[in-house]
Amino acid sequence: MSLIKSISGIRGTIGGKVNDNLTPLDVVKFASAFGTWLQNNKNKKDLTLVIGRDARISGQMVSSLVTATLQGLGINVVDLGLSTTPTVEIMVPELNADGGIILTASHNPKQWNALKLLNEKGEFITGENGAEVLALAESEDFNYAEVDDLGKYETRDDAFDIHIQQILDLPMVDVEAIKAKNFKVALDAVNSTGGIAIPMLLDKLGCETIKLYCEPTGHFPHNPEPLKEHLGDICELMKKENADVGVVVDPDVDRLALIDEKGEMFGEEYTLVAVADYLLKHKKGAAISNLSSSRALRDVARSHDSEYFASAVGEVNVVTLMKEKNAVIGGEGNGGIIYPDLHYGRDSLVGVALFLTHLAKENKTVSELRAGYPSYFMGKKKIELTPEIDVDAILSKMEQEYQNEDVSTVDGVKIDFENNWVHLRKSNTEPIIRIYTEAHSQEEADQLGDDIIAKIKSLI
Incomplete structure (x- = not known):
């Protein structure tokens, strides 16, 4: 299964089965959900969205699907064509648009693509807003426009210049x-x-x-x-x-x-x-x-x-x-x-x-x-746990274990020691704790990661 639905958008590999990969039906459903969400939350009749894409092979296909879907909802589309994520973000407020969709899977390999969602400021929508869009996608509660009310379509070729x-x-x-x-x-x-x-x-x-x-x-x-x-x-x-x-x-x-x-x-x-x-x-x-x-x-x-x-x-x-x-x-x-x-x-x-x-x-x-800058080296490790182990409880124990250090629980558990640090974050999809470390040498960073893994295992 290579379809990932999150509060920041939807991404997946092209082809395959509906709901398992990023198929045309999935693209249409998610574009419909975002367009419908905007219509439900804007006190205006004519909405305009800016879209742009990176150069990946599936880009034109995905762009055509998104464009037609938005027009089908009665939403106007300004298409920047080949663009960049920051350029689309710049152009949304520049054109006084109501939002934007960037068609890119960022650093993922060529078989991937994604829809990234922007608000009227050209910024990524909030987690709360993203959850509402996902709920709409699941419900498929869409109401498409009649023929006289279809959205308009235009292209712009000056976005990079701006x-x-x-x-x-x-x-x-x-x-x-x-x-x-x-x-x-x-x-x-x-x-x-x-x-x-x-x-x-x-x-x-x-x-x-x-x-x-x-x-x-x-x-x-x-x-x-x-x-x-x-x-x-x-x-x-x-x-x-x-x-x-x-x-x-x-x-x-x-x-x-x-x-x-x-x-x-x-x-x-x-x-x-x-x-x-x-x-x-x-x-x-x-x-x-x-x-x-x-x-x-x-x-x-x-x-x-x-x-x-x-x-x-x-x-x-x-x-x-x-x-x-x-x-x-x-x-x-x-x-x-x-x-x-x-x-x-x-x-x-x-x-x-x-x-x-x-x-x-x-x-x-x-x-x-x-x-001229301080020299630090980072290490990245993970510890795989059995599904029945309570990952949150383990992180809570680690917080207590190092309570005399500078500890942050804003996102997982980060422990700041005098000369290095370790950041523990749980995976949202599997029983794994990801372990990030930084120190003044690669050996020290890696050793700190190994030490923390040993400490976690002793607490299980």
């Missing part, structure tokens, strides 16, 4: 400083829409772009998650072309990984750290990430006399806390940059512009910049 211009207009993006450096940038866009949008931005910033996998065919040349083990080709290209910086994005361009001039990974956790370092140097304020992100962000924030706060895992949770704390910068350790002066969504394009500004102003190489 998105990029908004980035260039940001006071903290110094276009002239970047242009003066004549940066040579290598780009791996995994044959999706980043191959269109990022070169457009880099051109405006006066950079030379060396393109790798930038044709938006949807045929991903490697696993599309921007992790070190998948990025050997661009690391080699960096050395061959003597590029200054490498940029890697996932298919929907909301995650940004960086590579230094030596062909070494900057570290996905450190994309946010570097951008925060630049912004907090000029404006005091809060920095936000989730509980499983690196402690390096906290260290950098404190070095600028700014506060750091951690949210539960999930972009919606990060954004909620950012608004509460009026944060200067936030995001997730997977390379997701959320810059509220532009919009409340992970955005690789604004991440590139802010990072290049920082790099230009510091007058350092990428490796020199990275060397």
Whole structure:
């Protein structure tokens, strides 16, 4: 079964049986549920939704199904075509639309696709709203429009231009400083829409772009998650072309990984750290990430006399806390940059512009910049339990076991020790506890994970 229904949307593998995979009927049902939910909650007759998709092979098919379904409900559709997640998020308020749907499975392989749901602010709908949409999908209580009331359809081809211009207009993006450096940038866009949008931005910033996998065919040349083990080709290209910086994005361009001039990974956790370092140097304020992100962000924030706060895992949770704390910068350790002066969504394009500004102003190489940040290493393990074991009880025992340490129960149990931390989260679908650790060496991080597993087993 590869159909995952959650409060943030629906995703699954293309083909197969209804309710087991992401079939045309499932797409229609879920698009109907979201459209109906909007109609039930808006005090207006004519609704407009913005849609856009990444370049994956099933994108056009899924887009056609969603478009026709929304029109069938009497909802107007503005279709951006090939787009990015942050571009759709930008365009919803830009066009005064009532919401949006992004057709992307993000970093999942090519057989996957998804519908991600946005409110009128261009932000992901809340968990409560998502639950209401899921309930509507189960009930199939839909009322389609009669022929004279079908929704209108239009396309826009200027969304990237609008998105990029908004980035260039940001006071903290110094276009002239970047242009003066004549940066040579290598780009791996995994044959999706980043191959269109990022070169457009880099051109405006006066950079030379060396393109790798930038044709938006949807045929991903490697696993599309921007992790070190998948990025050997661009690391080699960096050395061959003597590029200054490498940029890697996932298919929907909301995650940004960086590579230094030596062909070494900057570290996905450190994309946010570097951008925060630049912004907090000029404006005091809060920095936000989730509980499983690196402690390096906290260290950098404190070095600028700014506060750091951690949210539960999930972009919606990060954004909620950012608004509460009026944060200067936030995001997730997977390379997701959320810059509220532009919009409340992970955005690789604004991440590139802010990072290049920082790099230009510091007058350092990428490796020199990275060397100036605290060095941490992360470990990820899991412990599988038998179904009859009460996972919540185990987590409660761990909280008690380490009550003299700095413990957070916002999302599972996170224990902050003086020199390292461990975060325990239960799976929502199986009797597993996921164990994330961070320390000053990989060996220490892995050992901490093993120690915690041993402690859990002793409490069972």
